[in-house]
Amino acid sequence: MEYIFSDKLSNLKASAIREILKVTNDPSVISFAAGSPAPNAFPVEDIKRFLCDIMDNEPITALQYSITEGYPPLREAVKKRMQTQHNYVPEKDDIVITTGGQQSVELACKIFLNEGDIAVCESPSFVGSLNSAKSYNAKLVGIELDEEGIRADILEKTLEENRNVKLMYLIPNFHNPTGKCMSLERRKKVYELAQRYNVLIIEDNPYGDLRFDGEDIPTIKSMDTDGRVIYCSSFSKIVAPGLRVGFTSTAPEITAKMVACKQASDVHTTMLSQMICARFLTECDMDAHLTRLRAIYRQKYQLMADCIEKEFSSKVTFTKPQGGLFIWATVPEGADVLEFCNRAIAEKVAVVPGNAFMTDDTLPTRCFRMNFSTPTDDQIREGCAILGRISKEMFGE
Amino acid sequence: MEYIFSDKLSNLKASAIREILKVTNDPSVISFAAGSPAPNAFPVEDIKRFLCDIMDNEPITALQYSITEGYPPLREAVKKRMQTQHNYVPEKDDIVITTGGQQSVELACKIFLNEGDIAVCESPSFVGSLNSAKSYNAKLVGIELDEEGIRADILEKTLEENRNVKLMYLIPNFHNPTGKCMSLERRKKVYELAQRYNVLIIEDNPYGDLRFDGEDIPTIKSMDTDGRVIYCSSFSKIVAPGLRVGFTSTAPEITAKMVACKQASDVHTTMLSQMICARFLTECDMDAHLTRLRAIYRQKYQLMADCIEKEFSSKVTFTKPQGGLFIWATVPEGADVLEFCNRAIAEKVAVVPGNAFMTDDTLPTRCFRMNFSTPTDDQIREGCAILGRISKEMFGE
Numbered sequence: 162m163e164y165i166f167s168d169k170l171s172n173l174k175a176s177a178i179r180e181i182l183k184v185t186n187d188p189s190v191i192s193f194a195a196g197s198p199a200p201n202a203f204p205v206e207d208i209k210r211f212l213c214d215i216m217d218n219e220p221i222t223a224l225q226y227s228i229t230e231g232y233p234p235l236r237e238a239v240k241k242r243m244q245t246q247h248n249y250v251p252e253k254d255d256i257v258i259t260t261g262g263q264q265s266v267e268l269a270c271k272i273f274l275n276e277g278d279i280a281v282c283e284s285p286s287f288v289g290s291l292n293s294a295k296s297y298n299a300k301l302v303g304i305e306l307d308e309e310g311i312r313a314d315i316l317e318k319t320l321e322e323n324r325n326v327k328l329m330y331l332i333p334n335f336h337n338p339t340g341k342c343m344s345l346e347r348r349k350k351v352y353e354l355a356q357r358y359n360v361l362i363i364e365d366n367p368y369g370d371l372r373f374d375g376e377d378i379p380t381i382k383s384m385d386t387d388g389r390v391i392y393c394s395s396f397s398k399i400v401a402p403g404l405r406v407g408f409t410s411t412a413p414e415i416t417a418k419m420v421a422c423k424q425a426s427d428v429h430t431t432m433l434s435q436m437i438c439a440r441f442l443t444e445c446d447m448d449a450h451l452t453r454l455r456a457i458y459r460q461k462y463q464l465m466a467d468c469i470e471k472e473f474s475s476k477v478t479f480t481k482p483q484g485g486l487f488i489w490a491t492v493p494e495g496a497d498v499l500e501f502c503n504r505a506i507a508e509k510v511a512v513v514p515g516n517a518f519m520t521d522d523t524l525p526t527r528c529f530r531m532n533f534s535t536p537t538d539d540q541i542r543e544g545c546a547i548l549g550r551i552s553k554e555m556f557g558e
Numbered sequence: 559m560e561y562i563f564s565d566k567l568s569n570l571k572a573s574a575i576r577e578i579l580k581v582t583n584d585p586s587v588i589s590f591a592a593g594s595p596a597p598n599a600f601p602v603e604d605i606k607r608f609l610c611d612i613m614d615n616e617p618i619t620a621l622q623y624s625i626t627e628g629y630p631p632l633r634e635a636v637k638k639r640m641q642t643q644h645n646y647v648p649e650k651d652d653i654v655i656t657t658g659g660q661q662s663v664e665l666a667c668k669i670f671l672n673e674g675d676i677a678v679c680e681s682p683s684f685v686g687s688l689n690s691a692k693s694y695n696a697k698l699v700g701i702e703l704d705e706e707g708i709r710a711d712i713l714e715k716t717l718e719e720n721r722n723v724k725l726m727y728l729i730p731n732f733h734n735p736t737g738k739c740m741s742l743e744r745r746k747k748v749y750e751l752a753q754r755y756n757v758l759i760i761e762d763n764p765y766g767d768l769r770f771d772g773e774d775i776p777t778i779k780s781m782d783t784d785g786r787v788i789y790c791s792s793f794s795k796i797v798a799p800g801l802r803v804g805f806t807s808t809a810p811e812i813t814a815k816m817v818a819c820k821q822a823s824d825v826h827t828t829m830l831s832q833m834i835c836a837r838f839l840t841e842c843d844m845d846a847h848l849t850r851l852r853a854i855y856r857q858k859y860q861l862m863a864d865c866i867e868k869e870f871s872s873k874v875t876f877t878k879p880q881g882g883l884f885i886w887a888t889v890p891e892g893a894d895v896l897e898f899c900n901r902a903i904a905e906k907v908a909v910v911p912g913n914a915f916m917t918d919d920t921l922p923t924r925c926f927r928m929n930f931s932t933p934t935d936d937q938i939r940e941g942c943a944i945l946g947r948i949s950k951e952m953f954g955e
Contacts, residue, residue, distance in 0.1 A: 162756065162784045164811055167672050167694075173818055195623075203621045209613035212830075216606035224600045224798035226592075260657055260802075260824040267823045271693070275564050292822035296668070297564075359559065387559045401621035403829035405657075414561055421570055425689035426664045427657040431828040432800035433609075 169276055169298040174522075185511045191544035193531040194511040196337065196486060199461065200535075202454050203401045204441070211440045215433065223432045229424040230416075231258025231408070232435035238442035243410050247383035248366075248392050255416040259423065260430045262367050262395030262407035266330070267293040268426075269363050269391045269409070272418040274299040278327040281319060281360075283311045285518030285528070287337040290330055290365060299327070301520040306336070310343030313350045320358040328361040328391075333381060335368040335485025338518045338530040342483060348381050355389055366394045367407075370451050372484035373459035388412035396438045398486075399454065404434035458484070458534060465533040465541050472549025476556040486534040489515075492527050493556050502529055504551050510544045566673055566695040571919075582908045588941040590928040591908040593734065593883060596858065597932075599851050600798045601838070608837045612830065620829045626821040627813075628655025628805070629832035635839035640807050644780035645763075645789050652813040656820065657827045659764050659792030659804035663727070664690040665823075666760050666788045666806070669815040671696040675724040678716060678757075680708050682915030682925070684734040687727055687762060696724070698917040703733070707740030710747045717755040725758040725788075730778060732765040732882025735915045735927040739880060745778050752786055759787045764804075767796050767848050769881035770856035785809035793835045795883075796848065801831035855881070855931060862930040862938050869946025873953040883931040886912075889924050890953050899926055901948050907941045 185192035215223050230236065236256050243249030249256065259265045266289075274280065276298035282291060284303025291301055302323065304315045310333060320326055331351065333343035343351070355362050364381045382392040388411070395407035409419060423429075441447075465488060469479055476493040490512075492498050502514040515528030536544065582589035612620050627633065633653050640646030646653065656662045663686075671677065673695040679688060681700025688698055699720065701712045707730060717723055728748065730740035740748070752759050761778045779789040785808070792804035806816060820826075838844075862885060866876055873890040887909075889895045899911045912925030933941065 162758075162786050164670075164809075166669050166815055169672070170669060170815065170819070173822070197623045200618045200622060203617065205613065205617040205621070208621070209610075209617070212609045212613060213606075216602065216609060220600065220602040220606070221597045222800075224602070224605070224800040225597060226594050226794075226799045260828075263822070264824045272563050272567060273561075275566070289822060289825065292818075296819055296822045361559075389559050397623075402623045402825075403619075403621040405824060405826070405828045412561075418563055418567065421689075422567070422693055425570070425660070425686060425693045427661045427802060427824070428686065428799075429802070431657075431802045431831050433830055434828050 170296060172298060173292060173295045181511055181513055184506060190509045190511055191536060191540045192511045193533070193536060193544055194513050195532050195535045197535045198398050198402060198486070199457050202457050204445070204450065207441060207445055208401070208437055211437050212433070215436050219436070223436055227429050227432055229420050229429050231256070231430065232432060232439060234443070235435045235439035238439050239408050242442060246380070248380055249410045253388065253412065254410050255413040257409050257416045257419050257423065258430050258435060259407045259409060260427055261397060261402070261405040262365065262393050263289055263293070264423070265393035265407050265409040266290045266363060266365060268419040268422050269393070270294045270297055270299065271422050272415070273327055273361060277325070279323050279325055280328050280330055281316065281326055282330040282520065283332065283336060284520060285338050285515060285526070286330065287332060287365070288518055291520060294330065302326070303520040306339060306341055308341070309347040310336070310341060311347070311351065313347060313354065316351065317354055320354055320360065326358065326360050328363055329355065330363045330365065331381070332365045334366055334378070335371065335482055337368070337485070338487050338513070338515070339489040340480045340482030340485050340487045342378065345378050348378065349384065352381050352384050356387060360389070362390045364390050364392050366392065367398050368485040369394070370399050371454060371458055371486070373455045373462065374483040382410065391415060399451065400438060400441055404431070404437060406430060406434045406438045458486070461533045461538070461541065464538055465531065465545065468542055468545035469549070472545045474549070474552040474556040474558060477552050486532055488531045488533060490529050490531060494527070496527065496556055498527050498529055501551060501555055504555070505548055508547050508551065510547045512548070567693060569695060570689060570692045578908055578910055581903060587906045587908055588933060588937045589908045590930070590933060590941055591910045592929050592932045594932045595795050595799060595883070596854050599854050601842070601847065604838060604842055605798070605834055608834050609830070612833050616833070620833055624826050624829055626817050626826050628653070628827065629829060629836060631840070632832045632836035635836050636805050639839060643777070645777055646807045650785065650809065651807050652810040654806050654813045654816050654820065655827050655832060656804045656806060657824055658794060658799070658802040659762065659790050660686055660690070661820070662790035662804050662806040663687045663760060663762060665816040665819050666790070667691045667694055667696065668819050669812070670724055670758060674722070676720050676722055677725050677727055678713065678723055679727040679917065680729065680733060681917060682735050682912055682923070683727065684729060684762070685915055688917060691727065700917040703736060703738055705738070706744040707733070707738060708744065708748065710744060710751065713748065714751055717751055717757065723755065723757050725760055726752065727760045727762065728778070729762045731763050731775070732768065732879055734765070734882070735884050735910070735912070736886040737877045737879030737882050737884045739775065742775050745775070746781065749778050749781050753784060757786070761787050761789050763789065763791045764795050765882040766791070768851060768855055768883070770852045770859065771880040779807065788812060796851065797835060797838055801828070801834060803827060803831045803835045855883070858930045858935070858938065861935055862928065862942065865939055865942035866946070869942045871946070871949040871953040871955060874949050883929055885928045885930060887926050887928060891924065893924065893953055895924050895926055898948060898952060901952070902945055905944050905948065907944045909945070
């Protein structure tokens with residue numbers, strides 16, 4: 162038969178990154194294309210110990226159906242941690258555990274976006290979240306970033322000119338793909354604009370705990386007096402992404418709708434994963450763990466930054482992130498970044514061309530994303546040498 | 559701020575069963591209200607062995623990001639098993655692994671249903687799936703069942719009168735909540751009507767392997783020549799629901815759209831869960847396991863059926879399922895089934911009133927659902943004695 166799919170999917174395409182990641186399945190390819198945490202950052206021994214203990218002492222809790230809101234000890238542990246981070250206020254907020262941070266964003270889009278509503282985002286932005294909004298046929302308006310994050314002047318103009326903006330999707334900390342961190346002043350300005358134009362904010366913060374340089378900056382959620390910020394985060398970057406555990410902290414009216422939709426979507430998040438994360442928060446020294454992770458990421462970032470400095474054409478510029486997983490590169494004006502990426506792939510090094518992160522991936526960019534968390538040190542050195550040589554051939558010394 | 563939620567949620571309510579299940583958290587309540595498998599049916603030792611082995615030998619595979627379609631060895635094992643069950647044809651179908659059978663149904667609804675489209679279902683039906691369709695603002699039309707399943711005469715009339723029916727949602731095997739099994743003739747007739755009116759079928763089959771009496775009946779999927787059946791099933795009833803692993807077998811054009819939406823929804827299903835299910839299918843004797851499960855369910859069903867026979871008013875009638883988890887009871891005409899359920903709760907026995915399974919839960923019914931898989935034998939005896947006494951007080955001997 163001929164299939165007539167829902168109208169709401171009309172702007173949803175398979176992600177360009179997905180296609181690139183297929184190439185990187187070839188083990189002879191050095192991949193700077195992924196967005197995965199460093200495998201040596203996973204607390205394998207802790208997780209193994211928890212799993213043995215769970216299966217010895219609480220197997221039925223791990224294997225039976227549970228409630229949609231989340232495993233109660235995990236919700237309590239997340240509340241406690243989010244309270245110390247000023248992202249949860251007991252009198253005003255509730256927490257729902259989700260199947261990865263992706264589901265937090267997807268549920269927030271589902272409960273608020275009608276077809277044709279506008280969602281504002283940074284441009285570039287994380288394509289997975291853009292696709293969540295696209296899968297409800299929302300219109301995405303991307304706003305460029307400067308060194309302090311999303312440009313407030315363009316944001317204000319956009320909100321003034323479009324009165325059906327429903328929400329903003331923002332990654333203030335170590336933004337994917339640029340690695341940029343939104344300044345405190347900019348966060349305050351963005352929140353003020355959200356108030357003035359009565360817009361919700363999805364604040365996506367998967368990388369906030371991975372700061373390896375500089376000082377923490379308060380979240381937008383911590384400034385929220387109106388219940389307009391839907392704070393989304395995840396255990397993917399601080400424990401392990403394969404577990405698929407994320408969470409949202411926001412007003413109870415919002416979590417109630419998210420729970421109703423989550424129940425109709427996957428009933429609840431995998432219990433073993435939730436129980437591992439609960440034990441990690443309550444039985445492990447999270448500060449010591451994060452110190453170890455930050456040291457891994459700092460070393461990998463510094464190595465890649467040094468290799469870039471040494472190998473690349475001086476015509477290519479790079480962001481200098483203080484955390485997260487990504488460096489964002491810009492080739493000279495008039496240069497063809499897609500040709501650069503294709504030549505890199507031909508020489509078995511994968512980076513992601515910038516258009517993959519745009520609201521419309523047919524728009525031209527001069528950028529590409531490099532990930533430093535997943536490759537080994539040798540791969541970072543070898544891959545940067547190859548990319549550097551190509552950059553000099555294409556753009557000069 | 560005041561929240562304006564998406565129009566598509568306007569008919570989505572928290573499930574009535576959820577509210578009842580909250581009462582059953584009280585350990586002094588005997589619950590026949592759940593839809594959970596028998597805890598002693600979980601293969602705890604196998605799962606523990608798999609988890610230890612996975613964490614010893616493949617921890618990074620278990621903890622890192624993976625592909626949306628599903629863990630490749632699990633997809634292969636499911637394909638093989640579905641092929642032997644005639645629910646997968648290599649040349650015509652593809653398999654996507656989902657976060658429980660619920661996600662299979664939700665994704666199928668998402669990719670096909672526009673707001674206002676009609677979805678036809680059995681009435682009563684599984685409220686979780688009805689909510690998946692409601693969460694996209696589809697209009698549900700429920701069709702009553704007779705002893706052979708959904709009534710074909712009413713179905714034909716409905717399809718004739720409503721030309722915007724997009725899909726049918728059906729549970730042919732050991733239907734939830736009635737326990738009924740659709741006859742072979744009725745399945746053929748339903749498929750013929752789907753062809754004639756060009757309607758898709760979501761065939762939900764979580765209970766098919768739990769037949770404890772009678773002969774297997776071919777699935778509607780096995781008759782599908784057009785690629786119009788979206789077959790959904792799950793490991794929840796044959797391994798464990800807390801793992802949250804389900805799957806869909808259908809035409810590749812359909813699985814491709816489901817994968818695009820799943821990627822924007824939860825990226826992929828928890829790896830530990832997928833790896834457990836893969837090993838269960840490839841390393842365990844599934845036939846022996848299912849023989850053991852069927853014996854557990856046969857015994858529990860027979861005990862509840864015997865207690866009903868002995869204790870209940872003869873005015874209350876019951877279905878006699880050959881598999882699954884549920885018995886469906888009907889009180890005499892003119893009797894108030896809600897009063898019966900409320901008196902039962904007051905005496906600390908929980909059953910689910912039939913209206914919870916209707917497309918509109920404000921419609922009156924004379925029915926209630928009893929689950930025999932979760933309670934212990936003693937709870938079955940004691941609970942049936944209490945329900946029986948109330949039934950005789952309300953409806954006579």
